[in-house]
Amino acid sequence: MLPPLVQAIFSGDPEEIRMLIHKTEDVNTLDSEKRTPLHVAAFLGDAEIIELLILSGARVNAKDNMWLTPLHRAVASRSEEAVQVLIKHSADVNARDKNWQTPLHVAAANKAVKCAEVIIPLLSSVNVSDRGGRTALHHAALNGHVEMVNLLLAKGANINAFDKKDRRALHWAAYMGHLDVVALLINHGAEVTCKDKKGYTPLHAAASNGQINVVKHLLNLGVEIDEINVYGNTALHIACYNGQDAVVNELIDYGANVNQPNNNGFTPLHFAAASTHGALCLELLVNNGADVNIQV
Numbered sequence: 001m002l003p004p005l006v007q008a009i010f011s012g013d014p015e016e017i018r019m020l021i022h023k024t025e026d027v028n029t030l031d032s033e034k035r036t037p038l039h040v041a042a043f044l045g046d047a048e049i050i051e052l053l054i055l056s057g058a059r060v061n062a063k064d065n066m067w068l069t070p071l072h073r074a075v076a077s078r079s080e081e082a083v084q085v086l087i088k089h090s091a092d093v094n095a096r097d098k099n100w101q102t103p104l105h106v107a108a109a110n111k112a113v114k115c116a117e118v119i120i121p122l123l124s125s126v127n128v129s130d131r132g133g134r135t136a137l138h139h140a141a142l143n144g145h146v147e148m149v150n151l152l153l154a155k156g157a158n159i160n161a162f163d164k165k166d167r168r169a170l171h172w173a174a175y176m177g178h179l180d181v182v183a184l185l186i187n188h189g190a191e192v193t194c195k196d197k198k199g200y201t202p203l204h205a206a207a208s209n210g211q212i213n214v215v216k217h218l219l220n221l222g223v224e225i226d227e228i229n230v231y232g233n234t235a236l237h238i239a240c241y242n243g244q245d246a247v248v249n250e251l252i253d254y255g256a257n258v259n260q261p262n263n264n265g266f267t268p269l270h271f272a273a274a275s276t277h278g279a280l281c282l283e284l285l286v287n288n289g290a291d292v293n294i295q296v
Contacts, residue, residue, distance in 0.1 A: 034064040042070035045079025067097040075103045080114040093122045100131040108136035133163035141169035144178035166196040174202035177211035199229030207235035210244040232262030240268040243277025258290040
């Protein structure tokens with residue numbers, strides 16, 4: 001059962017809220033997740049009720065079990081007005097949750113451009129990393145938000161920042177198939193040949209997840225089609241292993257080496273044969289000159 005104050009916040013009823021607070025209803029009461037009524041109002045993006053709660057003594061920077069503040073919640077709601085009210089009352093724009101994410105990370109992940117525009121001028125840097133080493137740009141790229149990527153780049157985001165696995169924003173955009181973000185990042189100077197800790201390039205990333213349009217775009221830019229990762233696997237190996245037959249077809253058409261062995265001597269054909277989804281890939285390889293007699 002929700003406390004009366006929280007019910008009134010969900011109903012969006014300022015008069016009821018005033019009456020309850022006047023009756024000594026605790027404005028900082030916590031639920032089982034340590035969320036306050038202000039977290040609820042921020043989650044709803046209700047600027048008027050946020051103001052009312054703060055003026056009635058609500059703690060602006062209260063943290064719940066996940067260390068999320070009302071500002072994190074307001075940003076996720078995409079309410080520019082709610083964010084402005086919280087900041088006016090000294091909300092901490094650098095507050096971190098348990099994953100070390102700041103309100104800017106949350107804005108980037110939630111396509112909250114207007115909120116990001118309010119927050120960014122108050123930050124010393126837009127390149128702060130979360131626990132996984134990801135910046136706001138990583139989150140914007142992963143979520144395919146062109147406008148947010150543009151904003152962050154304009155505000156000094158490091159285009160080649162890497163996370164704890166050495167993945168750039170370009171890796172994530174390629175893996176998720178966000179072609180417009182991939183093109184934008186490359187146009188702004190992102191390194192097309194960048195590799196993560198295991199040697200995966202954006203081409204490997206796109207191929208592994210069947211992102212055919214990104215694969216085509218990267219090949220048209222002239223990336224090395226047979227580039228290997230630390231295991232000696234090419235994009236063709238990875239696509240075969242994951243049963244991505246459309247990508248396999250594209251790579252073969254572009255001249256990928258169908259017989260290239262990896263560090264253990266396995267060719268793409270071995271990977272297609274080992275894959276539960278590899279039947280079509282196997283057929284494509286055999287029809288395009290793959291050597292069925294290679295011994296490992």
